[in-house]
Structure formats: C-alpha cells, structure tokens
Amino acid sequence: MAHVSFTRHLSRFFPTLEACEVPASTVRELIDELEKRHPGFASYVVDETGRLRRHVNVFIGEEPIRDRARLGDPLGPDARVFILQALSGG
Amino acid sequence: MSQHILLGTRKGTLIVDRKNGLWTPRPIAHPGVSISYAARDPRDGTLWAAMDHGHWGPKLSRSKDEGRTWQDLTHIAYPKGARFIEQHLPTPDQDPSAERPTAYKEAALLKVWVLAFGTTDQPGVIHAGTLPGGLFTSVDGGDHWELNRALWNHDSRGGDLFGGDATSRNEWGGTPAAIAYGEFVPGIHSIVVDPRDGNHFYVGVSSAGVLETRDGGKSWAGRNRGMLNDYMPNPEAAWGHDPHFVTLCPGAPDRLWQQNHCGVFTSDDGAGRWTRVSRSDVAVHFGFPIAADERDPLTAWVVPAKGDDQRMSIDGGLFVARTRDGGANWETFRKGLPQEHAYDVVYRHALDARGDQVCFGSTTGNVYVSEDRGESWQCVGNNLPPIHSVRFA
Numbered sequence: 418m419a420h421v422s423f424t425r426h427l428s429r430f431f432p433t434l435e436a437c438e439v440p441a442s443t444v445r446e447l448i449d450e451l452e453k454r455h456p457g458f459a460s461y462v463v464d465e466t467g468r469l470r471r472h473v474n475v476f477i478g479e480e481p482i483r484d485r486a487r488l489g490d491p492l493g494p495d496a497r498v499f500i501l502q503a504l505s506g507g
Numbered sequence: 508m509s510q511h512i513l514l515g516t517r518k519g520t521l522i523v524d525r526k527n528g529l530w531t532p533r534p535i536a537h538p539g540v541s542i543s544y545a546a547r548d549p550r551d552g553t554l555w556a557a558m559d560h561g562h563w564g565p566k567l568s569r570s571k572d573e574g575r576t577w578q579d580l581t582h583i584a585y586p587k588g589a590r591f592i593e594q595h596l597p598t599p600d601q602d603p604s605a606e607r608p609t610a611y612k613e614a615a616l617l618k619v620w621v622l623a624f625g626t627t628d629q630p631g632v633i634h635a636g637t638l639p640g641g642l643f644t645s646v647d648g649g650d651h652w653e654l655n656r657a658l659w660n661h662d663s664r665g666g667d668l669f670g671g672d673a674t675s676r677n678e679w680g681g682t683p684a685a686i687a688y689g690e691f692v693p694g695i696h697s698i699v700v701d702p703r704d705g706n707h708f709y710v711g712v713s714s715a716g717v718l719e720t721r722d723g724g725k726s727w728a729g730r731n732r733g734m735l736n737d738y739m740p741n742p743e744a745a746w747g748h749d750p751h752f753v754t755l756c757p758g759a760p761d762r763l764w765q766q767n768h769c770g771v772f773t774s775d776d777g778a779g780r781w782t783r784v785s786r787s788d789v790a791v792h793f794g795f796p797i798a799a800d801e802r803d804p805l806t807a808w809v810v811p812a813k814g815d816d817q818r819m820s821i822d823g824g825l826f827v828a829r830t831r832d833g834g835a836n837w838e839t840f841r842k843g844l845p846q847e848h849a850y851d852v853v854y855r856h857a858l859d860a861r862g863d864q865v866c867f868g869s870t871t872g873n874v875y876v877s878e879d880r881g882e883s884w885q886c887v888g889n890n891l892p893p894i895h896s897v898r899f900a
Contacts (some may be wrong), residue, residue: 460584464615
C-alpha cells in the first residue's frame, strides 16, 4: 500500500483530495487508481500520452521518479509518494 | 450595443460590464490561471475560457450562468497514435547541411489557442484550434471533442501518420508561441466560420497559411494564393505563410481579412486570392490582430506595431488604424490613447469589433474601448494583467 500526498494546489480542482493509501505497485497504477477515485485527476498530472507533465514532479521518498514517460517506477509496500508542482523557475 | 466584454488575461478571466456608459471589470474569475482565449457562444450564451495552466496542462472552462460559476472540462485531448513530424527551432550552431532523419513525435495538447462556434443551425458545434496544430470539434456543447483527422493527416503535414511513415513533406512550420512549452510546433489561431454555411470554414495556421473546408472538415485545401512571404526566396510559395489572425465580414462572408507577419491582406472571393493592402506610409504593416466590420465588407481595424524586429507600438504612441475602402486608404486614430512612453503590443485575439464598438487590450495590461467606430477611446483599465484576448460578449 503506497501512501500518497499532494500539493495543496491540486485541492483547488479536487476539493476532496487528501493524503491517502493506494494499492499500487508502480506510479502508473497509482495514477490510474487516483483517476478512478477523482475522475479527471490524471489529466492534471500526465498528458494524454501518459507522460508526466513538464512542470509536475512525483517523488518516491525523497527521490524524483526516473521514468517520466511511462511512470514505471516500482513502489515498495510502504512507499511514500509525493505529487508536487515543479519549481521550474521564479 | 454590446453590454459585456470578455477578457482572457495572463491572470484569469475578466468580464467587463457597461453601466451608464462606463465599462467596469468584475472581480477576476480563474484567478492566477493564464487564459489564452475567452468568448461567449452567441447561440446559447455559454461563456468559454481556455485555461493555460502552467503546471496542470491546458483545460477548458465554461459557465452557463453568466460567469457566476465555472465548470472545468478535461476531455480535450489528442487521440492515441496522433503523431507529427518533429521540427527543431533553428539554433546558431545548427549545421544546415547535416541531414536529420525524419523523427515523429506523439501529440499532446499544449495549448487551446482559439475557440469558434458553429452556425445557428449547428447547436452544440464548437471548434478549438490548438498547439501542436490540431483542430478539435465538439458536437455536444463541449462535453466531448474529436480531432479533425483530415486536417491532421493533410498532405501538407506529411499525410496519415497514424498508420505509418510520412508520404509527403511537412510544410507546416513552428510558431514562436510554442517555444514557452519547450516545443517548436505549428498552431491554429484562427477558425473562421461562414455564417451562411457552418460546414464551410477556414483555419489560419502559424506558420503554414490558410486552409479551407467546404464539407464540414472532411477535406481541406490550402488558400494562400496572393499571400506574400517576404522571408522566403519565393514569396508566393504555396506554404510557409504566417497569418497572425484571419477573420471575415459576417455580413459579406466572401470578404476575408488577415493581419499577416508580412502585412495586411484581404480577399473578396472567399480566400481564392489575397491582396496585400498594407500602407507603410501610415505605418500599417506589421501587427497581430485585425477586426472586420459586421456589415461593411470594406471596413476593418488594425492596431499596428513596429515591425517584427521590435514588436511594440510605434514611436511610443498607441493608435488604431481603420480602412473604409477595402484597404486602399487607412485613417489613424489616437484620441484617448497614450501618445508618450507607450510600448504596448496587442496580441492576435485582443481586438474585437461589434457594431460601432471596438475594443482592444495590450500586453501591458491596458484596455481601451471605442463606441464611435474607433475614432475616440476610453480606458477600461491600466493595471490589468497582460491581455491575451478581447471579445464582446
């Protein structure tokens, strides 16, 4: 079970979004599960090709994911995942 | 007389109301979100805004209650398998003799640049022009959107890349408007619907030119005859043109106008042939927007800018130019507009005309409205965010 938390900026679009437990073995599965719980959520984090949006970051623990194109990074049983907007400048 | 103006700004959507002859903005909607285009569907009154989230991807938003509440839509997306031929922004160290193999890229929506509404006998039909160069159409009022494959697969873009490799050369260039997204791709910024027949419409593409469909988007043909690209060895090439905005006269729809990178052009035969009508002696040449009169095919307005090397108002003074004779002559109007230390430039969607009313907004956050066909101006706001679009609503 991965534990995922979110930048508060996403609450603007999904007011019921809160840190939660998600059964997922990869980041892709995690996003798919979050899409089921919050329809439309995935489109804020990934584009229609499945690639992580340019200015969005996903961390597992303190490490940014490596596979931004397919989100294949594996999640351990107690993974802590953070979905954040990137500090791309400014 | 229109009582509302919709502004798409760098920091949200502004609805400006006319009360007792004065124009006053309401509190901003979509605060903090860059809005690339906002307009009202004249058929059912729905307000539309194209959101350009910095982080979260482009989305559409609509309001069915005059802007009191907005609903964000996430359904506009390129279908799986939509590809385009990759292009590269020329760089100083690029070796022009080095052959690059043709590379393909999967399309993802970067920006909804413009929206256009179908005719009154096409309720629910809405078109969206996007980067990287796709036209989308909804037939159900925006709940679902579909890529126009005939245009996406056009020979001028390399043919049908869903199924395989290119069968023709890509003639569509990139637009600098895409560079902020880390890409060099074309963009559809103009969708011009013939009010007599909703299946007849045009798109304007940066940078390729104008294309026309007469069968509701099933087939497309280039309409660039007479356009001149001064930056090409052959200025009359079939492709590679850079219209900045294309529009038509609703009362005489065979009359089209375009502000192009290389001047102002007009056509009186439904884009069969374009004629350059710039007059550099009155500084009408470069600029981004153009507005056509609703009824008079010979009247149009532009807000000229100092050539493409500067892209700002000319000599620090802002003015609007109007022709009433199809572009043969242009009058310039400055009353009510700043004439010192004004460096505003007006983006392609940020000028509109409705009846005797004309309005424009600038990158410097200034908005001016005229109620006497552009001859004098009142200021709507001086400290607004940079203005991307202005539409009477």
